[in-house]
Amino acid sequence: EAQVTQNPRYLITVTGKKLTVTCSQNMNHEYMSWYRQDPGLGLRQIYYSMNVEVTDKGDVPEGYKVSRKEKRNFPLILESPSPNQTSLYFCASSPFSLALNEQFFGPGTRLTVL
């Protein structure tokens, strides 16, 4: 089944404790992206990647890191999480030719930073 998976789905952590949210897709997509969804703010893009070793900032990259060492994986790293990073996070992927069209989204990761 073609899908985007995220792990963990739920995470409660404390300020300053490094964490990684993994994202993996099995559709051989070139384009991958991370978003956060917050009440009243909608979806905001954090980082995106056009292909292996090619990443770029979205609208809200501060406090986040990403890497794209393999085509299928695009982990989101919070080196020193803070409470304002409490949010619902979505990973998405699409074929490069459709990078701005049909993105396939994962189920989301709900992160709480205490």
Added chain:
Amino acid sequence: DQQVKQNSPSLSVQEGRISILNCDYTNSMFDYFLWYKKYPAEGPTFLISISSIKDKNEDGRFTVFLNKSAKHLSLHIVPSQPGDSAVYFCAASGGSNYKLTFGKGTLLTVNP
């Protein structure tokens, strides 16, 4: 600075009637527009898109209209069904990058 605006947080419509969801944008570099639909506890799913070279795109019950001069687009759902009840996000992209900018979303409720 909010570049994609969905000014109606919610909309309630009767089953069978038309639903019209609106979206305004400020960045004149945007040249591709998309609508996504999101159910609770799920990721967004792509619905329909339109390029700036067109003013209308239709897919079944869903039609998107683009008015470039007014920097406005709208999504029409006809006829509306209870299963259409969801949050609808407008998104836009353009220029030399592949960033996607979303609006805040509109919660559509279709009443039986």
